[in-house]
Amino acid sequence: MSHRSPHTPSTLVEADRVHRDAYLSEAVFEQEQRRFFAATWNFVAHASQIPHPGDYVTLDLAGRPLLVVRQSDQSIQVFYNRCAHKGSKLYTNERGNAGRVLQCAYHAWSYRLDGKLMGIPLRQEYAESRLSECPSGQGLTRVGATSVYRDFVFVRLDEQGIGFEDYFGASLQWLDNMADRSPVGKLEVFGGGIRNVIRCNWKMYFENINDTVHPVSTHESAGKAAKAIWGQQAESMPMPISVEQMLPFASGYDFFTQLDAEVYPNGHSALAVKFSTHTGYAYPQDYLDALTQAHGEDRAQNVLSRAPQNSVLFPSIAVKGAPLVMRVIRPLSVDRMLIEAWCFRAVGAPDLLHERAMTYNRLVFSPMSIVAHDDIHLFESVQQGLMADGNEWVSLHRGATRQAEMVNDTTHCKGTSELLMRNQFQAWAKFMAEETPEAT
Template structure:
């Protein structure tokens, strides 16, 4: 597939269904798109001590995020230089002072350099020391730790971290600064759900405010029936506080507003969101004012965007303090992780909100996620049907309109989704030859 083929798949107001269905295209994405963009690896609080590690897969590559003896963080390729066995096969743990291959017991320092091999005499006179194997595990060269959020870019080609994310990093700042001391911790476990759909389908939905009224109607109607006899000023239980806004009308979602940024990033709910009505906590507000000053505290607490997308792998909610991590596995398989974050120095109520929201909305057994999972998996199958090769993204598109750069849009606009596909096409096309033979997948 060449550059022309890829660009033909993404048009100003529609995208080709091959973007969701083609395994050939997915495999091409791995070493072009995902390798050249900055992807979320993990959070520094997951590896507090030297030797602590977290194993992930990005761009089809098994990786290890490892805390170093000097306190730094390295991201290593999780592959023994001998036979290719992953050094660790569990998701998280501690390696103490070294990493040891479970197959032949080659050992590596925490920075990935080769420490020792069994039967050392057997290598005397060989070319091992001048071979690739002697170089050890190998480390990802491009790693950035921003407010304890760890990102990696696997390719040497691609934009600088700050140039890539730009203004959308304010969403991470808003999340971290909800701690009076500016620190977050991952706690409460990570909810994982493998969905049989393409990763783009899930990311689109993060910016879709039109579907809640129809897709989640049963959940919101049940909540309304339970709450309908309560006085208007009655304090809502946390579950009601979080579920009822899903039934807000189209006008509410439209007026909440959105913002698109270069490289596919976005912010939904720049004016207000379904999280804006959460009960205030006076003692927490006082602590925030003491820590950040009254003006900055107000700016942090009054901004509760519904979703901020750090394209392509991270979606952030400042309130509740939760993130979703999107990890593509195949053209029709995506791992979605829901993380709860504790703001150090903040009341327990804030962490309880994050945990409750993730259970209510993102857990595979929740009142909300099962609607989405059913829809995603059904769409993945439905896209194979019929003669129509295209997926419509026409809403709020005007032919000839310039959608590049930072731009304000209404909250129900499909410009947020078009922005993601435009960024995908730009990275893919830049990585491919202009006139190699091939046809669209």
């Protein structure tokens, strides 16, 4: 059902609650697509997916088709995936290698890897036409700005706006934390991402990533089943990865209320920094030695002991450094979203770490997981329940009156506080409201 909103972004978000139209309104969704996702920095690809010149990946970011291309000089450029002629996408497959030239399948216009228009069939027929004054004669259009951080490629669609470092601030440490789990500081995406389309608004997914009060009830049956099955095994049996990863879901409120969180400006956060369900993972001694040799003892210790439940780089990714997995979250429509679960290989790390990544993705994030379907059922239930009359507000009051400690730009709070979600909505309202700058 379409739902039009009389609200503006600033009236939808209050200090401790959010109006349901943020999840239901088509008009709000359109503004989000056009304005919010253009003004913010969003993840588009990992450099390891496109190692060679001419390698590309395609994606859809808030309704815009994008093309990420490895250049001859090894740099990475991001273009709109739109032929300058009549608008065909240059590539429709997810990834490939274009060779030395990007060529459109429709009328064979061709472009250099840097987007410059190279060849047009029957060029003489354009003589003295106005093509060269038209954007169609200028080659491919680049997105507003591209930044590559530890091989994670981000874009800002707007020509002008907040800089990359200012936007992400201290949240970038969590990309460092994941990359530094490799003794050579390198990550590689491996396997295909697991995709799931969920019939809910995308913001619900980001909220839930920071919600430590739901597992006790939402995942009760999965946690209890894992605990019961493991309890029946002989004591001498080594703990399988799947059990190591499932047992924390059987934890009670006493565990989750002890977790901490860090909240950064612009919607970013890290949940369970001091300890988490991942801090107990054991590592082989030769890996610990290699990491210490590469980074020094303090850094190596710091990397492994700080293993948040999730770190959110709003509004496109959530990373889990310890099991080396990442979720990419995309809006599809006001009530539909896509989640992709990716695995990383830490180059130079033992296979155990890769097994943990694969097992975690299958067990917790995939459509046939024994965890994700609990959440998905409830996200879809919320999307439907919000159509009810009588209460137009979603409560984010938990922990709202607690004093949080702020050091530099980082706010430290309890992991059960809904401050992490309130922070996302404050950022959302801010970037929704900003005027899209004129292209220069």
